[in-house]
Amino acid sequence: MGKDNFPNVRMMQGNQACAEGALAAGCRFFAGYPITPSSEIAEHLSVALPRAGGKFIQMEDEIAAMGATIGASLTGLKSLTATSGPGFSLKQENIGYACMTEVPCVIINVMRGGPSTGMPTLPAQMDVQQARWGTHGDHSIIVLVAATAQDAYEQTIRAFNLAEKYMTPVILLLDEIVGHTTEKVVIPDASKIELIDRKKPDVPPEEYKPYAETEDLIPVLANFGTGYKYNVTGLCHNETGFPINDNAMIEKLIVRLTKKIVSNRDDIISNRTMSLDDAEIGIFAYGSVARSAQSAVTRCRAEGIKVGLLEPTVLWPFPKDEVLEMAKKVKAIIVPEMNLGQMAREVELASRCEAPILKLGRVDGNPILPDQIVKMVKEVV
């Protein structure tokens, strides 16, 4: 692509931006099974990863792809898989395995409509609760969301950093609109991109215990093949990684898996806001719908209506303090989303009845138009 006038500017689809972001983050392994509307991520990496010295594998299905992603990460490679709706459902068992074994990896889910095979080519945001609770058992997880191609690039890098830092699977959600919109991405200089790598053992192999207690609650997993031998299991395990049945140890493990993420909420949570300071009506929106909301805020403000937007780029952990703060200031909070109120439910819980929550759900495969939001704002006024 020619780019003589603006050398750092590229025109990219959101999906391609994810692939480029992954490469910039140091991702060197991808396993996946193509599925619309996420396929361009795999397509792009199937060419780019081998050129970067990485490995690309198309597996027999999504379950195996998730397993391969976890296995590759255990050797020290930053690993990625990408999927959509039904594929995301299939991956859930192994996502739980990654939570339990604390193997860092990134899962990108480009959301389409469901349930089941649903609407392969149409946008939706129906997997936001599945991303949090899709795998069974008590666990915590980090879920990011992107609204633009630039965002897709940057959030993919952040997803890898958070995965490595907290030794956890991290999920990045796009919706079909973000995945398939081609727009400007400014590629930062590689030296300006902050990269985080997982901790390495500071003891010799004979003294090494993978799940030994650490001050920050985050384990040190040595790379397979470097002389450090340990067991990895989905069963509750002790500090050596072998299964246990000791109730006190089980409790300690399960509590730690959640605590290592929740106690770092402030480091993980990230929001963008627009005109929120003096807002009388709040909007909570994420992904491509946040763009419709931005347009609605601009139009309402031009008419003198005080509307503001809270746009999380991290859905889980949920930004409950920020929502409560907004709820205390505004007369009502509108939650437009391409589902029947999955995050509105969270906003309602977090707002503690300080403001009424108005759902604006759309599930017909069309984007939420700025007009729809403006109309609801005017109804509230």
Added chain:
Amino acid sequence: MIMERYEIRLSGSGGQGLILAGKILAEAAAIYEGRNAVQTQSYGPEARGGASKAEVVISDGEIDYPKAIELDLLLSLTQESCTKYFSDLKDGSILIVDSGLVKDLPEGDYRVYSAPITDIAVNKVGKAVVTNIVALGIVTRISGIVSEESMKKAILARVPKGTEELNMQAFDEGFKVGEELLG
């Protein structure tokens, strides 16, 4: 002049190269002129033979909502797409149609430019495959939304090696027709 939001929809049927044309147009604006541009496409069963469209929004400001809502320019290379989309044209906007394929022209407060786009590609340039590039030449001249130079750079960066000359000829033919249509 600071431009707020210019919305273009390139419509026709699957196989006319309109999505590539949309990408080229967006790249011309964003990469060669440093503006913001967003390209989206309808994607699904209708991309296979039925009405197909690519949308480009160009702005000097940030582009929030990425899809076209009120069109400044509609290109229609089939009757079906013209009939389906003309109602999204805003007052004083531009409608460009293939005169060989769009016979029933809608009435409204917009300027209509009609030219045998497919026929020019087939008979003047010599290949139907460059219909989209002929159309881009007309769109460029009539809208003035991107410069001739930026469009040519963007086309050359996108088309397969060995077809540069053919595509430049197609663009020039379209540009010339646009000139004539403007009078």
